[in-house]
Amino acid sequence: MKRGRLGLLALVVSQAVWAAEPPAPTFTAEANLVRVDFEVLGREGQPVGPLRAEHLVVKDDGVRQEVAALTEGQGPLDLVLLFDISGSMENAVEQVAATAEVAFRELREGDRVAVMTFEERSTLLLRLTPDLERVTRTVRERVLAGRFEGGTALLAGVDDAARYLMSTGRGAGRRAVVIITDNQGLRSRKEGAVVNRLWEADAALHGLVTASRGRTVMQWYLRITAPYVMFLEEGIGGAVAKTGGVVVAAKNAEEGFPELIRRIRTRPALYYRMPAGPEGKFRKIDVELSAAGRKAFPRAKIYARRGYRIPGAETAVASAEELLAEIDIEEEMEEEVEEEEEEEWDIVLQAVTEPEEEEEAVEVGPPPPPPPLPPM
CATH class of the missing domain: 3.40.50.410 (von Willebrand factor, type A domain)
Structure with missing residues (x-):
């Protein structure tokens, strides 16, 4: 699998987008982009907008990145x-x-x-x-x-x-x-x-x-x-x-x-250029409202993905091999679907083993306190 999976897209963005700077930028096919789906909710839990690039601050492993483009509901x-x-x-x-x-x-x-x-x-x-x-x-x-x-x-x-x-x-x-x-x-x-x-x-x-x-x-x-x-x-x-x-x-x-x-x-998505880094490394994403964003949408909160893995040929092949070895159904299922319209398959959970050393996701703090006892 080529470099560019896991939301790190090598693509041409030529759709109608909310751009960081008007007019909307066009990215060449060689540009590696990180896509982050997100949502900004107001005090009542409703989505707010319209959003502009200046409303957002995005950091990759703590380093601020320029928002290249914003889209809303774009793509399959x-x-x-x-x-x-x-x-x-x-x-x-x-x-x-x-x-x-x-x-x-x-x-x-x-x-x-x-x-x-x-x-x-x-x-x-x-x-x-x-x-x-x-x-x-x-x-x-x-x-x-x-x-x-x-x-x-x-x-x-x-x-x-x-x-x-x-x-x-x-x-x-x-x-x-x-x-x-x-x-x-x-x-x-x-x-x-x-x-x-x-x-x-x-x-x-x-x-x-x-x-x-x-x-x-x-x-x-x-x-x-x-x-x-x-x-x-x-x-x-x-x-x-x-x-x-x-x-x-x-x-x-x-x-x-x-x-x-x-x-x-x-829901909207933001794009930024992927910083250089070793293949296979997990990196942390932070998306926040800027001062302009907090002024436009007071007391709103952002919900966004908090990490990704830098892709590469070696990690992509290893992941594919692992999936085929553990699920062991993809090729068989293709043949069965041609002959029989719907044939279910089971993933036997007991057969799935976790790697001995697996990177833990970024910690985000303690869980919320238990809810108060409802009135009887």
């Missing part, structure tokens, strides 16, 4: 729908299936969607396809037709979705994983390893989290009375934050799903 989108099919999720999945057609109206020509499920194992039901009717049919006829039971290997499911995206090759489009879950899982992967994998896949993790009041109260109670139980659990919050994603928390997934798809499709 590859989206993996990752469904939690543990016992408590059937109603939420039914609601998502009911609104799939409405949500997919937010997508555009060239966008592709894949469908995966997970509990203790991860299963790919449908590879990336632009056929949204087929996606809707897969959710209704295959996800809902399955059994909702078993444990929840939450981060393992996210990791497998990132591995799948990496196995499909790399283009100039954007990538995202949308996980539909109640955000309760047992420890199955190291968060840092999963975040690094998402960075390598150039994918943001977004969550549609369904929650009942009863479970919120129980979580608060367990944090006080049985913290060891909470220690054994894992959630998606850290991975979402470090990849620049968003979480939509909704008691009714029927309302939250179309809103989340719309926000993913229309």
Whole structure:
């Protein structure tokens, strides 16, 4: 794989963009660019804009970089729908299936969607396809037709979705994983390893989290009375934050799903030239509002990806070999799809081993305090 994957794009930007300096700049094919999908939210949690380059400050490993261009909702989108099919999720999945057609109206020509499920194992039901009717049919006829039971290997499911995206090759489009879950899982992967994998896949993790009041109260109670139980659990919050994603928390997934798809499709991205560095090194990204940005959008907050890996021939080949060795399904699946329209495959989580020495993702501080006890 050539230098230029993982969101470090060698491309010509000739679309209508929000430019750092008018008129919009044109970048030659030799220019290596880092693309950072982000979102700026106001006090009420709503996206704000319009944004200009002077509203933003971006740093790469602590060194300020010039914003080369800004776009909004530009380029094709590859989206993996990752469904939690543990016992408590059937109603939420039914609601998502009911609104799939409405949500997919937010997508555009060239966008592709894949469908995966997970509990203790991860299963790919449908590879990336632009056929949204087929996606809707897969959710209704295959996800809902399955059994909702078993444990929840939450981060393992996210990791497998990132591995799948990496196995499909790399283009100039954007990538995202949308996980539909109640955000309760047992420890199955190291968060840092999963975040690094998402960075390598150039994918943001977004969550549609369904929650009942009863479970919120129980979580608060367990944090006080049985913290060891909470220690054994894992959630998606850290991975979402470090990849620049968003979480939509909704008691009714029927309302939250179309809103989340719309926000993913229309969110902005900034570009800057990639500084020189050793191939394979993980680098930290910081995106902040400038003084002008804080004045234009007081008390707004930025949500952006916080790192990437410098690409190179050696690291790209090694990653591809690792994916093929661990998943061991890509070629077989291509043959099966030609003969049989849809054939699911399983990723056996027990067969996936973590490297002995794996770089941890950048630490971003302690988790937020537990929520206050709701009034009885």
